[in-house]
Amino acid sequence: MSRITIRIRGASDFKAANQAFMQQLIAQANAGLDSIADITKDEAQRLCPVGTPESTGIKGYVGGTLRDAHEIMPDVEDTYRFIRYLYNDTYYARWVHDGTYKMPARPWLMNAVWRTRSQFLPEMMRV
Amino acid sequence: MTSSIPVVRPAIISVLKNSAGLIAISHDSDNKAPVYSMRGVPQGLAPPYTVVRSLQSAPPLDPRSASSFTLRAQELLLTLDTWSSFDGPDESEAMHKAIFDALDEQEENIQALLTGFTCTWCLFDTNDQIEDESTNIRLFHGVERYRLRTEAI
Numbered sequence: 486m487s488r489i490t491i492r493i494r495g496a497s498d499f500k501a502a503n504q505a506f507m508q509q510l511i512a513q514a515n516a517g518l519d520s521i522a523d524i525t526k527d528e529a530q531r532l533c534p535v536g537t538p539e540s541t542g543i544k545g546y547v548g549g550t551l552r553d554a555h556e557i558m559p560d561v562e563d564t565y566r567f568i569r570y571l572y573n574d575t576y577y578a579r580w581v582h583d584g585t586y587k588m589p590a591r592p593w594l595m596n597a598v599w600r601t602r603s604q605f606l607p608e609m610m611r612v
Numbered sequence: 613m614t615s616s617i618p619v620v621r622p623a624i625i626s627v628l629k630n631s632a633g634l635i636a637i638s639h640d641s642d643n644k645a646p647v648y649s650m651r652g653v654p655q656g657l658a659p660p661y662t663v664v665r666s667l668q669s670a671p672p673l674d675p676r677s678a679s680s681f682t683l684r685a686q687e688l689l690l691t692l693d694t695w696s697s698f699d700g701p702d703e704s705e706a707m708h709k710a711i712f713d714a715l716d717e718q719e720e721n722i723q724a725l726l727t728g729f730t731c732t733w734c735l736f737d738t739n740d741q742i743e744d745e746s747t748n749i750r751l752f753h754g755v756e757r758y759r760l761r762t763e764a765i
């Protein structure tokens with residue numbers, strides 16, 4: 486029985502280049518997601534209800550707590566899960582967003598996603 | 613392009629009114645589930661009931677892949693509110709399950725009630741259960757969202 490052995494040189498170089506390419510791909514995908522999240526956050530802040538002296542009945546009231554409380558968070562557990570969370574931790578946010586028995590819903594976050602979604606793919610391609 | 617919302621809204625209400633799961637929880641005098649459009653909720657109606665809050669439409673996500681089908685397609689976001697005054701979340705969760713059974717991947721049932729459009733899919737998106745303390749009765753407020761796609765025939 487005869488044996489033919491072929492030695493391929495440069496496999497380690499190929500592996501290193503492949504890993505570098507993957508890292509670059511992940512970085513670009515994350516940059517794209519960050520950009521999309523920023524666009525959506527800007528729209529959410531634009532659409533977010535802001536209290537006024539008239540709506541609250543409080544003279545000199547300065548609103549904007551809800552508007553200024555938007556945050557973006559990546560998925561910190563797995564970098565391969567390309568996810569960004571846009572959230573608002575104000576305790577009354579969900580009552581404003583989805584309404585109560587006495588107050589109509591004002592779903593600014595869902596509307597922000599809905600209005601900016603057509604920009605998601607072009608933005609990913611651009612980045 | 614003509615919006616499919618005016619034909620989809622009554623179709624959704626009809627599908628939900630005839631949902632066996634929702635009827636088992638509560639029904640009107642006509643033996644249909646209490647499901648209403650936003651402006652159609654009877655004054656002083658006691659929970660449990662379901663409201664079709666909104667339907668929003670948008671073109672499909674990728675306009676570059678537009679074909680004769682996608683050019684006539686619309687994606688819809690359906691938002692429903694369920695209201696329950698039951699002591700605890702059980703009834704609210706039962707309403708969620710009944711709506712899920714009636715709508716998720718049940719595009720054929722919606723399709724059968726449409727004129728001028730096809731419904732190519734109807735998929736569950738999100739569900740939230742919120743305790744509502746804005747009245748002197750503790751209510752459970754369910755928010756259900758579904759995504760649909762329609763195409764003009």
